[in-house]
Amino acid sequence: MRVKVTLDPDDMPRNWYNIQHDLPEPLPPPLDPETLKPMSPEPLSRLFAKECVMQEVSTEEYIPIPDGVREAYLRLGRPSPLYRATRLEAALETPARIFYKREDLNPAGSHKPNTALAQAYYHSKEGTKRLTTETGAGQWGSALAMSCALFDIECTVYMTRSAFLQKPYRKTLMEVYGANVFASPSSNTKVGQKFLAQDPNHPGSLGIAISEAVEDCVTHDTTKYAIGSVVNHVLLHQSIIGQEAVEQMKMFDAEPDYVVGCIGGGSNYAGLAYPFMREKLRGKSDAEFIAVEPKAVPSTTRGEYRYDFGDTGEMTPLFKMYTVGHTFQCPPIHGGGLRYHGKAPSMSMLINKGYMKSVAYSQNEAMDAAITFARTEGIVVAPETSHAVRATIDLALQCKQKNETKNILFNLSGHGLLDLKAYEDKMSGSLVDYAPDDATISRALETLPKVS
Protein backbone atom coordinates (compact mmCIF):
# COMPACT_ATOMS: atom_id res chain seq x y z
CA MET A 1 0.00 0.00 0.00
CA ARG A 2 1.22 3.50 -0.80
CA VAL A 3 2.17 5.40 2.36
CA LYS A 4 4.12 8.40 1.09
CA VAL A 5 4.15 10.69 -1.92
CA THR A 6 6.80 13.23 -2.79
CA LEU A 7 6.91 15.89 -5.49
CA ASP A 8 9.84 16.42 -7.79
CA PRO A 9 11.69 19.70 -6.97
CA ASP A 10 10.75 20.95 -10.45
CA ASP A 11 7.07 20.43 -9.59
CA MET A 12 7.19 22.66 -6.53
CA PRO A 13 4.55 25.39 -7.05
CA ARG A 14 5.83 28.57 -8.69
CA ASN A 15 3.11 30.83 -7.25
CA TRP A 16 1.42 31.39 -3.92
CA TYR A 17 -2.38 31.17 -3.93
CA ASN A 18 -4.28 34.20 -2.60
CA ILE A 19 -7.63 33.41 -0.93
CA GLN A 20 -8.63 37.10 -1.21
CA HIS A 21 -9.36 36.40 -4.87
CA ASP A 22 -12.11 33.94 -3.94
CA LEU A 23 -13.56 35.17 -0.64
CA PRO A 24 -17.35 35.59 -0.69
CA GLU A 25 -16.86 39.32 -0.06
CA PRO A 26 -13.90 41.69 0.41
CA LEU A 27 -12.29 41.62 3.84
CA PRO A 28 -13.38 44.46 6.15
CA PRO A 29 -10.52 47.01 6.17
CA PRO A 30 -8.11 47.24 9.12
CA LEU A 31 -8.77 50.25 11.37
CA ASP A 32 -6.29 52.84 12.56
CA PRO A 33 -5.60 52.19 16.28
CA GLU A 34 -5.96 55.89 17.15
CA THR A 35 -8.85 57.11 15.01
CA LEU A 36 -10.62 53.74 14.64
CA LYS A 37 -11.21 54.72 10.98
CA PRO A 38 -10.37 52.47 8.02
CA MET A 39 -6.69 52.85 7.24
CA SER A 40 -4.78 52.70 3.97
CA PRO A 41 -2.02 50.09 3.71
CA GLU A 42 0.84 52.65 3.31
CA PRO A 43 1.60 53.15 7.05
CA LEU A 44 2.15 49.39 7.31
CA SER A 45 5.37 49.79 5.31
CA ARG A 46 6.94 51.31 8.47
CA LEU A 47 6.70 47.75 9.80
CA PHE A 48 6.59 45.33 6.88
CA ALA A 49 8.54 44.91 3.62
CA LYS A 50 6.91 46.95 0.84
CA GLU A 51 6.32 43.84 -1.21
CA CYS A 52 4.48 42.25 1.74
CA VAL A 53 2.30 45.36 2.14
CA MET A 54 1.26 45.01 -1.51
CA GLN A 55 0.52 41.34 -0.98
CA GLU A 56 -1.51 42.23 2.11
CA VAL A 57 -4.17 43.95 0.01
CA SER A 58 -3.80 42.14 -3.30
CA THR A 59 -6.74 40.27 -4.79
CA GLU A 60 -4.66 38.66 -7.55
CA GLU A 61 -5.29 34.93 -7.59
CA TYR A 62 -1.61 33.99 -7.81
CA ILE A 63 1.54 35.79 -6.72
CA PRO A 64 4.85 34.52 -8.13
CA ILE A 65 7.35 33.07 -5.66
CA PRO A 66 10.66 34.90 -6.29
CA ASP A 67 13.57 32.70 -7.40
CA GLY A 68 15.55 33.55 -4.23
CA VAL A 69 12.69 32.23 -2.08
CA ARG A 70 12.22 29.14 -4.25
CA GLU A 71 15.90 28.35 -3.90
CA ALA A 72 15.69 28.66 -0.10
CA TYR A 73 12.52 26.51 -0.02
CA LEU A 74 14.26 23.79 -2.04
CA ARG A 75 17.36 23.86 0.13
CA LEU A 76 15.40 23.67 3.37
CA GLY A 77 13.07 20.78 2.79
CA ARG A 78 10.45 21.68 0.20
CA PRO A 79 8.53 20.13 -1.43
CA SER A 80 7.48 18.34 1.76
CA PRO A 81 6.09 14.78 1.60
CA LEU A 82 2.50 13.76 2.27
CA TYR A 83 1.92 10.53 4.19
CA ARG A 84 -0.93 8.13 4.73
CA ALA A 85 -1.28 7.14 8.41
CA THR A 86 -1.91 3.45 7.80
CA ARG A 87 -0.55 2.42 11.21
CA LEU A 88 -2.79 4.89 13.03
CA GLU A 89 -5.77 3.76 10.91
CA ALA A 90 -5.06 0.13 11.87
CA ALA A 91 -4.72 0.97 15.57
CA LEU A 92 -8.04 2.84 15.51
CA GLU A 93 -9.65 0.07 13.41
CA THR A 94 -11.26 2.77 11.32
CA PRO A 95 -12.37 2.48 7.70
CA ALA A 96 -11.34 6.16 7.29
CA ARG A 97 -8.16 7.00 5.42
CA ILE A 98 -5.92 9.47 7.24
CA PHE A 99 -3.37 11.63 5.42
CA TYR A 100 -0.91 14.16 6.81
CA LYS A 101 1.29 16.81 5.30
CA ARG A 102 4.77 16.97 6.83
CA GLU A 103 5.76 20.53 7.73
CA ASP A 104 8.16 19.34 10.45
CA LEU A 105 10.96 18.20 8.16
CA ASN A 106 12.99 21.38 7.81
CA PRO A 107 15.77 22.58 10.15
CA ALA A 108 13.44 24.88 12.12
CA GLY A 109 10.92 22.05 12.59
CA SER A 110 7.63 23.68 11.56
CA HIS A 111 5.71 25.40 8.76
CA LYS A 112 7.02 28.79 9.87
CA PRO A 113 9.99 29.01 7.40
CA ASN A 114 7.47 29.17 4.52
CA THR A 115 6.85 32.81 5.39
CA ALA A 116 10.04 33.58 7.38
CA LEU A 117 12.18 32.92 4.32
CA ALA A 118 9.91 35.03 2.13
CA GLN A 119 9.83 37.97 4.55
CA ALA A 120 13.61 37.85 5.16
CA TYR A 121 14.20 37.68 1.40
CA TYR A 122 12.07 40.79 0.72
CA HIS A 123 13.70 42.68 3.60
CA SER A 124 17.19 41.82 2.34
CA LYS A 125 16.22 43.25 -1.06
CA GLU A 126 14.85 46.41 0.60
CA GLY A 127 17.97 47.03 2.73
CA THR A 128 16.54 46.22 6.19
CA LYS A 129 19.35 45.86 8.74
CA ARG A 130 17.44 44.34 11.66
CA LEU A 131 14.12 42.54 12.14
CA THR A 132 12.17 42.34 15.38
CA THR A 133 9.54 39.75 16.11
CA GLU A 134 7.55 37.92 18.76
CA THR A 135 7.46 34.19 19.34
CA GLY A 136 5.18 31.95 21.38
CA ALA A 137 6.47 28.41 21.33
CA GLY A 138 9.73 29.52 19.76
CA GLN A 139 8.95 27.85 16.44
CA TRP A 140 8.39 31.12 14.64
CA GLY A 141 11.39 32.74 16.34
CA SER A 142 13.62 29.82 15.26
CA ALA A 143 12.34 30.03 11.69
CA LEU A 144 12.92 33.79 11.49
CA ALA A 145 16.35 33.56 13.18
CA MET A 146 17.36 30.93 10.63
CA SER A 147 15.99 32.99 7.72
CA CYS A 148 17.72 36.17 8.94
CA ALA A 149 21.02 34.24 9.16
CA LEU A 150 20.56 33.08 5.55
CA PHE A 151 19.70 36.55 4.26
CA ASP A 152 22.21 38.42 6.48
CA ILE A 153 19.84 40.46 8.67
CA GLU A 154 20.09 40.96 12.45
CA CYS A 155 17.23 39.47 14.44
CA THR A 156 15.67 40.38 17.81
CA VAL A 157 13.07 38.01 19.24
CA TYR A 158 10.61 38.66 22.10
CA MET A 159 9.68 35.22 23.43
CA THR A 160 6.69 34.82 25.77
CA ARG A 161 8.09 34.22 29.26
CA SER A 162 6.13 30.97 29.79
CA ALA A 163 7.73 29.43 26.67
CA PHE A 164 11.11 30.98 27.50
CA LEU A 165 11.04 28.96 30.74
CA GLN A 166 9.44 25.80 29.27
CA LYS A 167 11.64 25.57 26.16
CA PRO A 168 15.21 26.70 26.88
CA TYR A 169 16.57 24.88 23.83
CA ARG A 170 14.37 26.89 21.48
CA LYS A 171 16.13 29.98 22.81
CA THR A 172 19.50 28.29 22.30
CA LEU A 173 18.55 27.38 18.73
CA MET A 174 17.66 31.01 17.96
CA GLU A 175 20.95 32.14 19.48
CA VAL A 176 22.87 29.59 17.39
CA TYR A 177 21.37 31.33 14.36
CA GLY A 178 22.63 34.64 15.78
CA ALA A 179 19.39 36.15 17.16
CA ASN A 180 19.05 38.16 20.39
CA VAL A 181 16.27 36.64 22.47
CA PHE A 182 14.40 38.36 25.35
CA ALA A 183 11.77 36.92 27.69
CA SER A 184 8.57 38.94 27.18
CA PRO A 185 7.39 41.04 28.92
CA SER A 186 10.89 42.53 29.04
CA SER A 187 12.34 45.75 30.40
CA ASN A 188 13.48 46.74 26.86
CA THR A 189 10.23 48.44 25.96
CA LYS A 190 7.71 50.77 27.62
CA VAL A 191 4.93 48.28 27.07
CA GLY A 192 7.01 45.44 28.56
CA GLN A 193 7.83 47.59 31.60
CA LYS A 194 4.10 48.25 32.11
CA PHE A 195 3.25 44.53 32.26
CA LEU A 196 6.28 43.74 34.45
CA ALA A 197 5.14 46.39 36.92
CA GLN A 198 1.78 44.57 37.17
CA ASP A 199 3.47 41.20 37.70
CA PRO A 200 7.26 40.65 37.72
CA ASN A 201 6.66 36.98 36.77
CA HIS A 202 4.11 37.77 34.06
CA PRO A 203 3.86 34.64 31.78
CA GLY A 204 3.52 36.91 28.76
CA SER A 205 1.44 36.19 25.67
CA LEU A 206 1.82 36.53 21.94
CA GLY A 207 -0.26 39.73 22.13
CA ILE A 208 2.23 41.34 24.55
CA ALA A 209 5.29 40.08 22.66
CA ILE A 210 3.86 41.58 19.43
CA SER A 211 3.50 44.97 21.19
CA GLU A 212 7.13 44.78 22.33
CA ALA A 213 8.45 43.82 18.90
CA VAL A 214 6.43 46.59 17.23
CA GLU A 215 7.60 49.20 19.77
CA ASP A 216 11.23 48.12 19.31
CA CYS A 217 10.75 48.44 15.53
CA VAL A 218 9.13 51.87 15.41
CA THR A 219 11.63 53.37 17.87
CA HIS A 220 14.67 52.31 15.81
CA ASP A 221 15.66 53.34 12.28
CA THR A 222 16.55 50.67 9.69
CA THR A 223 14.64 48.18 11.83
CA LYS A 224 11.51 46.46 10.55
CA TYR A 225 9.14 43.92 12.00
CA ALA A 226 8.25 40.42 10.83
CA ILE A 227 5.11 38.59 11.86
CA GLY A 228 4.52 34.85 12.03
CA SER A 229 0.77 34.53 11.57
CA VAL A 230 -2.67 36.21 11.28
CA VAL A 231 -2.08 38.74 8.48
CA ASN A 232 -2.87 38.11 4.82
CA HIS A 233 0.66 38.00 3.41
CA VAL A 234 1.71 35.33 5.93
CA LEU A 235 -1.27 33.14 5.02
CA LEU A 236 -0.43 33.73 1.35
CA HIS A 237 3.14 32.43 1.80
CA GLN A 238 1.83 29.37 3.64
CA SER A 239 -0.35 28.40 0.65
CA ILE A 240 2.66 26.49 -0.69
CA ILE A 241 1.60 23.73 1.75
CA GLY A 242 -1.88 23.22 0.33
CA GLN A 243 -0.84 23.64 -3.26
CA GLU A 244 1.63 20.82 -2.87
CA ALA A 245 -0.98 18.78 -0.98
CA VAL A 246 -3.58 19.21 -3.77
CA GLU A 247 -1.14 17.57 -6.22
CA GLN A 248 -0.11 14.91 -3.70
CA MET A 249 -3.70 13.91 -2.87
CA LYS A 250 -4.20 13.39 -6.62
CA MET A 251 -1.18 11.06 -6.57
CA PHE A 252 -2.96 9.11 -3.81
CA ASP A 253 -6.04 9.16 -6.06
CA ALA A 254 -8.01 10.66 -3.16
CA GLU A 255 -9.88 13.86 -2.39
CA PRO A 256 -10.14 14.98 1.22
CA ASP A 257 -13.60 14.83 2.83
CA TYR A 258 -12.20 16.60 5.89
CA VAL A 259 -9.32 19.09 6.02
CA VAL A 260 -8.08 19.61 9.58
CA GLY A 261 -5.49 21.84 11.25
CA CYS A 262 -4.71 23.56 14.54
CA ILE A 263 -5.11 27.34 14.75
CA GLY A 264 -3.04 29.83 16.73
CA GLY A 265 -3.34 32.81 14.41
CA GLY A 266 -4.44 30.50 11.58
CA SER A 267 -1.42 30.37 9.27
CA ASN A 268 -0.51 26.68 9.03
CA TYR A 269 -4.14 25.67 8.70
CA ALA A 270 -4.88 28.33 6.09
CA GLY A 271 -1.75 27.19 4.27
CA LEU A 272 -3.06 23.67 3.96
CA ALA A 273 -6.76 24.45 3.67
CA TYR A 274 -7.08 27.43 1.31
CA PRO A 275 -6.04 25.73 -1.94
CA PHE A 276 -8.76 23.11 -1.17
CA MET A 277 -11.17 25.81 0.05
CA ARG A 278 -10.85 27.51 -3.35
CA GLU A 279 -12.77 24.57 -4.85
CA LYS A 280 -15.45 24.78 -2.17
CA LEU A 281 -15.87 28.53 -2.70
CA ARG A 282 -16.28 27.82 -6.41
CA GLY A 283 -18.94 25.18 -5.70
CA LYS A 284 -16.75 22.30 -6.89
CA SER A 285 -16.14 20.53 -3.55
CA ASP A 286 -18.16 19.78 -0.45
CA ALA A 287 -15.19 18.94 1.75
CA GLU A 288 -15.56 19.94 5.40
CA PHE A 289 -12.98 22.23 6.96
CA ILE A 290 -12.24 21.88 10.67
CA ALA A 291 -10.06 24.38 12.55
CA VAL A 292 -8.92 23.21 15.97
CA GLU A 293 -8.15 25.55 18.86
CA PRO A 294 -7.28 25.03 22.54
CA LYS A 295 -10.09 25.20 25.12
CA ALA A 296 -7.76 27.51 27.07
CA VAL A 297 -7.96 30.20 24.34
CA PRO A 298 -11.35 29.66 22.69
CA SER A 299 -11.36 32.56 20.19
CA THR A 300 -13.64 31.00 17.58
CA THR A 301 -15.71 28.68 19.79
CA ARG A 302 -16.52 31.16 22.58
CA GLY A 303 -15.25 34.53 21.37
CA GLU A 304 -16.93 37.10 19.09
CA TYR A 305 -16.45 38.13 15.45
CA ARG A 306 -15.63 41.83 15.74
CA TYR A 307 -12.90 44.44 15.47
CA ASP A 308 -10.00 44.02 17.92
CA PHE A 309 -6.38 45.05 18.24
CA GLY A 310 -3.79 42.59 16.97
CA ASP A 311 -1.73 43.08 20.15
CA THR A 312 -2.26 43.53 23.85
CA GLY A 313 -0.57 46.95 24.01
CA GLU A 314 -3.04 48.47 21.45
CA MET A 315 -0.31 49.53 18.99
CA THR A 316 -1.34 47.55 15.92
CA PRO A 317 -4.30 48.19 13.61
CA LEU A 318 -7.63 46.61 14.53
CA PHE A 319 -8.77 43.64 12.46
CA LYS A 320 -12.23 42.15 12.12
CA MET A 321 -11.68 38.69 13.51
CA TYR A 322 -12.79 36.11 16.02
CA THR A 323 -11.34 37.15 19.34
CA VAL A 324 -11.57 36.56 23.07
CA GLY A 325 -10.30 40.11 23.54
CA HIS A 326 -6.77 41.49 23.38
CA THR A 327 -6.64 41.83 27.19
CA PHE A 328 -7.53 38.14 27.68
CA GLN A 329 -4.74 36.50 29.72
CA CYS A 330 -3.88 33.37 27.75
CA PRO A 331 -3.22 30.48 30.18
CA PRO A 332 0.31 29.01 29.95
CA ILE A 333 -0.47 25.90 27.89
CA HIS A 334 2.41 24.06 26.26
CA GLY A 335 1.15 24.81 22.76
CA GLY A 336 2.56 28.33 23.06
CA GLY A 337 1.84 29.02 19.40
CA LEU A 338 -1.89 28.73 20.14
CA ARG A 339 -1.82 31.36 22.91
CA TYR A 340 -3.18 34.19 20.78
CA HIS A 341 -6.46 36.02 21.38
CA GLY A 342 -7.50 36.47 17.73
CA LYS A 343 -7.62 34.54 14.48
CA ALA A 344 -6.74 35.54 10.92
CA PRO A 345 -9.36 37.86 9.35
CA SER A 346 -9.88 35.69 6.23
CA MET A 347 -10.28 32.54 8.33
CA SER A 348 -12.61 34.36 10.71
CA MET A 349 -14.80 35.39 7.77
CA LEU A 350 -14.91 31.81 6.44
CA ILE A 351 -15.89 30.48 9.88
CA ASN A 352 -18.46 33.22 10.34
CA LYS A 353 -20.05 32.46 6.97
CA GLY A 354 -20.14 28.72 7.64
CA TYR A 355 -17.50 27.56 5.15
CA MET A 356 -15.31 26.33 7.98
CA LYS A 357 -16.13 24.87 11.40
CA SER A 358 -14.11 25.04 14.56
CA VAL A 359 -13.72 22.80 17.59
CA ALA A 360 -11.73 23.08 20.83
CA TYR A 361 -9.79 20.56 22.91
CA SER A 362 -8.00 20.67 26.25
CA GLN A 363 -4.25 20.06 26.30
CA ASN A 364 -4.76 16.68 28.01
CA GLU A 365 -7.14 15.57 25.25
CA ALA A 366 -4.69 16.81 22.63
CA MET A 367 -1.56 15.30 24.18
CA ASP A 368 -3.30 11.90 24.59
CA ALA A 369 -3.73 11.92 20.83
CA ALA A 370 -0.12 13.01 20.31
CA ILE A 371 1.10 10.01 22.29
CA THR A 372 -1.10 7.64 20.28
CA PHE A 373 0.31 9.20 17.12
CA ALA A 374 3.92 8.84 18.30
CA ARG A 375 3.33 5.18 19.17
CA THR A 376 1.72 4.36 15.83
CA GLU A 377 3.24 6.66 13.20
CA GLY A 378 6.53 7.23 15.07
CA ILE A 379 6.41 11.04 14.97
CA VAL A 380 6.50 13.23 18.08
CA VAL A 381 4.38 16.22 17.08
CA ALA A 382 4.43 19.73 18.54
CA PRO A 383 1.87 20.40 21.30
CA GLU A 384 0.13 22.79 18.87
CA THR A 385 -0.13 20.06 16.24
CA SER A 386 -1.51 17.62 18.84
CA HIS A 387 -4.81 19.53 18.64
CA ALA A 388 -5.12 18.65 14.95
CA VAL A 389 -4.23 15.03 15.70
CA ARG A 390 -6.98 14.88 18.36
CA ALA A 391 -9.63 16.18 15.96
CA THR A 392 -8.42 13.77 13.25
CA ILE A 393 -8.62 10.77 15.57
CA ASP A 394 -12.11 11.77 16.69
CA LEU A 395 -13.27 12.08 13.06
CA ALA A 396 -11.74 8.67 12.29
CA LEU A 397 -13.57 7.16 15.27
CA GLN A 398 -16.84 8.70 14.08
CA CYS A 399 -16.21 7.07 10.68
CA LYS A 400 -15.71 3.78 12.50
CA GLN A 401 -19.06 4.13 14.28
CA LYS A 402 -20.85 4.95 11.03
CA ASN A 403 -18.73 2.57 8.96
CA GLU A 404 -17.80 5.34 6.54
CA THR A 405 -14.69 5.38 4.36
CA LYS A 406 -13.84 9.08 4.41
CA ASN A 407 -10.54 10.77 3.64
CA ILE A 408 -9.18 12.94 6.43
CA LEU A 409 -6.23 15.21 5.73
CA PHE A 410 -4.46 17.11 8.50
CA ASN A 411 -1.46 19.38 8.70
CA LEU A 412 1.46 18.11 10.73
CA SER A 413 2.57 21.66 11.45
CA GLY A 414 5.68 20.86 13.49
CA HIS A 415 7.66 18.35 15.51
CA GLY A 416 7.77 18.35 19.30
CA LEU A 417 11.37 17.36 19.91
CA LEU A 418 12.05 20.64 21.70
CA ASP A 419 8.70 20.41 23.52
CA LEU A 420 9.32 17.22 25.46
CA LYS A 421 8.31 18.92 28.72
CA ALA A 422 4.72 18.78 27.45
CA TYR A 423 5.06 15.01 26.97
CA GLU A 424 6.77 14.62 30.34
CA ASP A 425 3.96 16.53 32.10
CA LYS A 426 1.34 14.49 30.25
CA MET A 427 2.92 11.17 31.19
CA SER A 428 3.45 12.16 34.83
CA GLY A 429 -0.18 13.28 35.13
CA SER A 430 0.73 16.89 35.92
CA LEU A 431 -0.59 18.54 32.77
CA VAL A 432 -3.13 21.18 33.82
CA ASP A 433 -6.26 21.90 31.78
CA TYR A 434 -7.52 25.45 31.61
CA ALA A 435 -10.98 26.61 30.57
CA PRO A 436 -11.75 30.28 31.19
CA ASP A 437 -15.16 30.97 32.72
CA ASP A 438 -17.73 33.07 30.87
CA ALA A 439 -17.13 36.10 33.11
CA THR A 440 -13.40 36.16 32.24
CA ILE A 441 -14.14 36.15 28.53
CA SER A 442 -16.91 38.77 28.88
CA ARG A 443 -14.58 41.05 30.85
CA ALA A 444 -11.91 40.82 28.13
CA LEU A 445 -14.49 41.45 25.40
CA GLU A 446 -15.83 44.50 27.25
CA THR A 447 -12.47 46.24 26.80
CA LEU A 448 -12.83 46.19 23.00
CA PRO A 449 -13.54 49.55 21.39
CA LYS A 450 -17.07 49.93 20.10
CA VAL A 451 -16.84 50.15 16.33
CA SER A 452 -20.00 50.67 14.30
Ligand SMILES: Cc1ncc(COP(=O)(O)O)c(C=O)c1O
Ligand atom coordinates in the same frame (compact mmCIF):
# COMPACT_ATOMS: atom_id res chain seq x y z
C1 LIG B 1 4.10 23.86 15.20
C2 LIG B 1 3.09 24.96 15.23
N1 LIG B 1 1.83 24.71 14.83
C3 LIG B 1 0.90 25.67 14.86
C4 LIG B 1 1.18 26.94 15.31
C5 LIG B 1 0.08 27.95 15.36
O1 LIG B 1 0.26 29.05 14.53
P1 LIG B 1 -0.56 29.23 13.20
O2 LIG B 1 -2.00 29.14 13.56
O3 LIG B 1 -0.18 30.56 12.69
O4 LIG B 1 -0.16 28.14 12.29
C6 LIG B 1 2.48 27.26 15.73
C7 LIG B 1 2.83 28.62 16.18
O5 LIG B 1 3.84 28.90 16.73
C8 LIG B 1 3.46 26.24 15.69
O6 LIG B 1 4.71 26.48 16.10
